[in-house]
Amino acid sequence: MDLHHFSLRQLREGLHNKNFSARELTETLLQRIHTLNPQLNAFITVAEATALASAAEADARLAKGESGPLLGLPMAHKDIFCTADLPTTCASKMLENFVAPYSATVVERLAAAGMVMLGKLNMDEFAMGSSNETSYFGPVHNPWNVDMVPGGSSGGSAAAVAAGLVPVATGTDTGGSIRQPAALCGITGIKPTYGRVSRFGMIAFASSLDQGGPMARSAEDCALLLDAMAAHDPRDSTSHPAAASDFLRGLDRPLQGLRVGVPEEFFGEGLDPEVAAAVQAGIDQLAKLGASVQSIRLPNNPHAVSTYYVLAPAEASSNLSRFDGVRYTHRSHAVENLDDLYRKSRYEGFGAEVRRRILVGAYVLSAGYYDAYYLKAQQVRSLIREDFRRAFAEVDVIVGPTTPGPAFGLGAKNADPVSMYLADIYTIAVNLAGIPALSMPCGFTRSGLPIGMQLMGDYFADDLLLNVAHRYQQETDWHLARPNLQTGEA
Amino acid sequence: MAFDQDAVRRTAHLARIALPQEEVPAVAGQLEKIMALVEELRAIPTEGVIPMAHPLDLEQALRPDLVANQDARQRLMANAPAAEHGLFLVPKVIE
Numbered sequence: 144m145d146l147h148h149f150s151l152r153q154l155r156e157g158l159h160n161k162n163f164s165a166r167e168l169t170e171t172l173l174q175r176i177h178t179l180n181p182q183l184n185a186f187i188t189v190a191e192a193t194a195l196a197s198a199a200e201a202d203a204r205l206a207k208g209e210s211g212p213l214l215g216l217p218m219a220h221k222d223i224f225c226t227a228d229l230p231t232t233c234a235s236k237m238l239e240n241f242v243a244p245y246s247a248t249v250v251e252r253l254a255a256a257g258m259v260m261l262g263k264l265n266m267d268e269f270a271m272g273s274s275n276e277t278s279y280f281g282p283v284h285n286p287w288n289v290d291m292v293p294g295g296s297s298g299g300s301a302a303a304v305a306a307g308l309v310p311v312a313t314g315t316d317t318g319g320s321i322r323q324p325a326a327l328c329g330i331t332g333i334k335p336t337y338g339r340v341s342r343f344g345m346i347a348f349a350s351s352l353d354q355g356g357p358m359a360r361s362a363e364d365c366a367l368l369l370d371a372m373a374a375h376d377p378r379d380s381t382s383h384p385a386a387a388s389d390f391l392r393g394l395d396r397p398l399q400g401l402r403v404g405v406p407e408e409f410f411g412e413g414l415d416p417e418v419a420a421a422v423q424a425g426i427d428q429l430a431k432l433g434a435s436v437q438s439i440r441l442p443n444n445p446h447a448v449s450t451y452y453v454l455a456p457a458e459a460s461s462n463l464s465r466f467d468g469v470r471y472t473h474r475s476h477a478v479e480n481l482d483d484l485y486r487k488s489r490y491e492g493f494g495a496e497v498r499r500r501i502l503v504g505a506y507v508l509s510a511g512y513y514d515a516y517y518l519k520a521q522q523v524r525s526l527i528r529e530d531f532r533r534a535f536a537e538v539d540v541i542v543g544p545t546t547p548g549p550a551f552g553l554g555a556k557n558a559d560p561v562s563m564y565l566a567d568i569y570t571i572a573v574n575l576a577g578i579p580a581l582s583m584p585c586g587f588t589r590s591g592l593p594i595g596m597q598l599m600g601d602y603f604a605d606d607l608l609l610n611v612a613h614r615y616q617q618e619t620d621w622h623l624a625r626p627n628l629q630t631g632e633a
Numbered sequence: 634m635a636f637d638q639d640a641v642r643r644t645a646h647l648a649r650i651a652l653p654q655e656e657v658p659a660v661a662g663q664l665e666k667i668m669a670l671v672e673e674l675r676a677i678p679t680e681g682v683i684p685m686a687h688p689l690d691l692e693q694a695l696r697p698d699l700v701a702n703q704d705a706r707q708r709l710m711a712n713a714p715a716a717e718h719g720l721f722l723v724p725k726v727i728e
Contacts, residue, residue, distance in 0.1 A: 443677075489651070564667075
């Protein structure tokens with residue numbers, strides 16, 4: 144019985160038919176993590192004791208006849224979500240020994256649904272990166288080829304789901320951090336509409352862009368997890384009153400009459416030809432399912448990366464000023480005075496990429512540069528949102544590649560930060576606008592690396608994206624392919 | 634625009650990051666590249682465009698003024714790098 148390949152629905156059936164208990168399921172996956180994590184480095188913390196305790200509790204609830212859709216099912220959190228009683232590091236030396244005094248709303252909601260949390264997943268430090276190489280705890284390796292990056296920043300989540308260490312995981316997406324690793328690891332992930340998923344207890348990177356979401360091996364499993372994650376939260380002032388929805392209800396709707404827009408800007412220079420061909424075949428498949436396809440323009444999309452690298456660092460420099468060495472972070476030892484304590488603690492606690500972004504942010508916000516950079520970028524952000532508004536007057540879904548190329552080699556883009564930033568060239572505009580977008584597998588390169596196709600929707604059209612992806616996955620089997628991993632088992 | 638070493642030192646001071654002098658030239662080079670990337674924004678016509686600060690046009694929500702926060706003093710202090718008598722310790726600030 145390959146439990147590690149099961150979908151959430153199959154696992155739930157197994158629990159209810161008493162083919163296995165939540166405890167047996169938890170033990171099986173903990174064993175798999177034990178075997179495979181040394182080569183993948185997907186987990187920062189494996190929570191064996193608390194997982195077994197939650198599994199026992201779930202078994203007791205199941206025995207009493209409870210039947211919640213997620214009761215007893217395993218998952219893991221990106222280590223950006225605060226968990227009381229378990230370390231939350233954000234993959235930074237700054238928070239190496241931090242134990243949050245409370246749990247994130249997302250953590251509380253999934254625990255209340257009876258899910259069994261197996262641990263905390265590796266990521267780029269403070270979610271800043273596109274390859275998972277900025278983690279203080281070392282890079283994550285791509286399960287399809289361990290010499291390749293898994294993408295980032297939610298690289299541990301993507302690798303763990305692709306490798307069958309967990310069926311589903313949480314991620315966060317500020318400029319592509321759910322969708323890009325989902326594409327590079329051959330799984331499905333959705334960045335919901337901004338305001339769907341509570342940011343309470345989710346360590347802030349860029350508050351007007353950050354959004355949590357589910358990562359899974361199918362759109363259906365994403366919908367199941369998002370159903371439990373999304374809700375209005377009075378503790379997050381940017382949580383939308385209409386955040387909750389039934390993401391499963393419309394999953395099977397036929398695609399007849401669906402209007403698909405294909406942006407010219409997403410198929411220009413710099414796109415890998417194998418990725419272009421696979422995404423085009425995916426669009427053809429949607430047409431076969433009844434969608435009408437038309438070409439559209441998003442003329443300001445080419446400005447998204449530069450806009451983002453003003454606004455996101457500006458917000459980050461402000462958010463990360465709370466890490467001062469005084470109250471709950473790394474503290475430098477050899478200090479002479481308070482200013483020295485701040486400066487040295489922050490130098491030692493933050494890695495090079497995080498320091499770089501804080502410096503960029505401090506610079507664009509500083510006197511004399513604010514109007515030229517920060518205000519200007521906010522204006523271009525308006526133009527980018529207007530592009531989407533115009534497009535969604537004509538089409539229901541926008542489809543294109545998630546990334547310009549497949550997974551790249553570990554270390555390949557480390558010398559030049561800007562070449563790394565361009566890995567998110569197709570994902571960033573979505574965060575600037577705040578609309579939902581999903582990545583799902585649509586093929587493989589000749590060298591066997593997964594390719595992702597991105598679906599973008601209008602505000603609160605998350606359910607439509609999941610519907611389109613689910614119908615696509617009913618007709619194709621890219622999402623069913625699994626990497627070959629050496630488990631040492633016969 | 635040249636992101637010179639002085640600009641790096643000034644910005645590192647604003648950000649309270651003790652960047653060692655030997656790292657300043659390399660960081661200047663990287664920041665120069667990043668600022669060259671964002672430089673193209675300045676040529677985009679944006680006259681009269683309203684700056685967008687946030688994706689959602691939400692009204693600030695109000696809730697009833699009730700005590701909601703639980704006392705988490707002990708849990709918060711448990712993370713302190715140095716504490717005494719329930720207070721965070723820092724180097725002397727008043728001579």
